[in-house]
Amino acid sequence: xxxxIRIVGLGPGPAEQMTLAAWQTVTQATVLVLRTERHPxxxxxxxxxxxxxxxxxxxxxxxxxxxxxxxxAIVDRxxxxxxxxAEVVYAVPGHPNVGEMTTPLLRQRALEAGxxxxxxxxxxFIEPGFxxxxxxxxxxxxxxxxxLLARQHHPMVDVNLPLLLAQVYARWLxxxxxxxxxxxxxxxxxxxxxxxxxxxxxxxxxxxxxxLDHSDGFDHLTSVYVPSLPPHSSFTALxxxxxxxxxxxxxPWDREQTLTSLRADLLDExxxxxEAIDADDEQDNRAAICEEIGDVLLSATMLTQIxxxxxxxxxxxxxxxxxxxxxxxxxxxxxxxxVSGVDHVLANWDAIKAQEKASQxxxxxPLDGVAPxxxxxxxxxxxxxxxxxxxxxxxxxxxxxxxxxxxLVGDAPDEARIGAILWQLVALANLHHISAxxxxxxxxxxxxxxxxxxx
Numbered sequence: 001x002x003x004x005i006r007i008v009g010l011g012p013g014p015a016e017q018m019t020l021a022a023w024q025t026v027t028q029a030t031v032l033v034l035r036t037e038r039h040p041x042x043x044x045x046x047x048x049x050x051x052x053x054x055x056x057x058x059x060x061x062x063x064x065x066x067x068x069x070x071x072x073a074i075v076d077r078x079x080x081x082x083x084x085x086a087e088v089v090y091a092v093p094g095h096p097n098v099g100e101m102t103t104p105l106l107r108q109r110a111l112e113a114g115x116x117x118x119x120x121x122x123x124x125f126i127e128p129g130f131x132x133x134x135x136x137x138x139x140x141x142x143x144x145x146x147x148l149l150a151r152q153h154h155p156m157v158d159v160n161l162p163l164l165l166a167q168v169y170a171r172w173l174x175x176x177x178x179x180x181x182x183x184x185x186x187x188x189x190x191x192x193x194x195x196x197x198x199x200x201x202x203x204x205x206x207x208x209x210x211x212l213d214h215s216d217g218f219d220h221l222t223s224v225y226v227p228s229l230p231p232h233s234s235f236t237a238l239x240x241x242x243x244x245x246x247x248x249x250x251x252p253w254d255r256e257q258t259l260t261s262l263r264a265d266l267l268d269e270x271x272x273x274x275e276a277i278d279a280d281d282e283q284d285n286r287a288a289i290c291e292e293i294g295d296v297l298l299s300a301t302m303l304t305q306i307x308x309x310x311x312x313x314x315x316x317x318x319x320x321x322x323x324x325x326x327x328x329x330x331x332x333x334x335x336x337x338x339v340s341g342v343d344h345v346l347a348n349w350d351a352i353k354a355q356e357k358a359s360q361x362x363x364x365x366p367l368d369g370v371a372p373x374x375x376x377x378x379x380x381x382x383x384x385x386x387x388x389x390x391x392x393x394x395x396x397x398x399x400x401x402x403x404x405x406x407x408l409v410g411d412a413p414d415e416a417r418i419g420a421i422l423w424q425l426v427a428l429a430n431l432h433h434i435s436a437x438x439x440x441x442x443x444x445x446x447x448x449x450x451x452x453x454x455x
Contacts, residue, residue: 003115004087005078007103009095009122012129012221013199015044022122029089033057033078035102038220039093040199051089055081067101067147075106082115093220098124099145099166125223128198129164133225137164146224150176154183160234163226168193168218175213181226185209192225193217238297239315242305259306262299267373269295328352366390367448376440377422383444392451 008025011017018041026032026045031053034042038058046054060073082088096103096119103119110117130137137143140161146168149155157163168174181191187210195203195217207214212224231237245254273292279285301315308314329352331337332345339345353369367390370382387393408421429436 003082004118005082005110005115006089006118006120007096008089008091008120010039010041010091010093011122012094012125012197013040015041017123017198019122021120025089025120026091031081031085031088033088033090035074035092071102071105074102075109078106079109079113095122095124125166129194129223132194132197132202132204133192135162146173146177149180152180155180158234158236159184159229160237162228165224168222168224169220171213171216171218174218178209178212181209194223194225196221197223238301242301246305259303262303266299269299367451376437379444380440383448387451
């Protein structure tokens with residue numbers, strides 16, 4: 001039988017919370033490595049019996065500047081001992097497989113070295129943490145390392161499920177956690193700071209999220225409990241509702257809808273959102289904007305649910321597609337491309353889009369990227385902008401080509417003057433029973449066809 005490493009969980013608190021197997025293993029060890037001495041059970045373990053060979057890894061936290069380097073150094077130390085001793089016991093806080101970054105690294109390195117690894121479990125922080133706040137995690141809960149959440153700009157959690165954050169060991173980390181959570185939770189949302197869960201020294205302190213970092217007292221035994229938001233606050237709740245509406249026991253009208261039948265509704269919802277945004281210039285219109293964004297989101301969710309039922313794609317495909325595209329089109333953020341300003345960003349964007357089309361076997365044209373379904377005025381604006389950029393159009397010459405119109409506009413037209421002239425043009429079209437929208441849309445199609453043929 002070859003050499004063996006036994007990774008033992010010390011539990012979340014004093015020695016009385018250790019399993020019998022864990023206690024026997026660490027107290028009978030001949031070679032014991034402690035990831036840290038800063039654990040409530042360590043003193044009692046060593047008082048019961050000090051092993052012949054004892055090493056602690058707290059010094060490695062002082063010697064390195066990143067946790068990745070610390071964990072690698074700890075694994076090196078354990079493996080070095082395992083090369084010269086038949087059995088090494090490596091003791092870690094909690095459970096070896098819960099929030100313990102050295103465990104997978106050590107298992108992989110030991111496998112490569114031909115050393116057997118055995119896990120001896122212990123109670124993790126999860127059980128006493130949820131017990132302290134009176135929550136059964138089987139009802140639905142989320143568990144995250146505070147460091148992982150602190151690195152996010154938006155918390156990647158379901159706000160309709162409670163959240164337990166582990167290892168909030170410092171005030172600065174609590175501050176970073178707070179800033180991330182504030183992107184999804186209101187400032188007055190109550191959160192509970194759980195200290196030394198499950199031990200005689202356990203304390204609970206509930207504060208507003210905005211005040212999470214307003215005091216000291218954070219250490220390696222600190223967790224933070226974040227209760228869920230009111231029902232129906234998450235995107236998954238919207239997806240469930242839409243799927244329910246489309247189910248056999250759902251709504252007959254919703255069940256009859258198709259991608260095509262919802263097209264007009266989507267246009268209406270987008271128009272209403274734009275109207276709400278425009279009204280925000282004159283007054284605080286947040287309630288209306290919030291409602292209209294919800295309606296647009298509902299339309300997108302309903303369209304995706306229909307596609308899911310047809311076996312075409314799911315919401316995961318939609319989100320993954322747009323996230324992947326955004327990462328690809330922002331190499332100056334997610335890669336090593338340097339940019340000098342907004343114009344450089346836009347130039348890169350166009351170049352990347354051209355590469356995407358080329359990879360799909362499509363030869364990009366100078367007027368590509370203007371959606372046919374755009375309102376005619378916006379479509380005309382985009383076409384003119386792209387044509388001017390490609391050298392196909394002199395916008396100043398075009399604007400002055402009709403003397404009468406140019407004289408009406410004047411030398412320094414403002415938004416109101418242009419709006420008044422457009423209003424008169426619509427009236428002129430109506431007088432002759434012509435749809436101004438259809439007329440301009442038809443001309444953009446004509447212009448695009450003519451410009452494409454001439455290039």
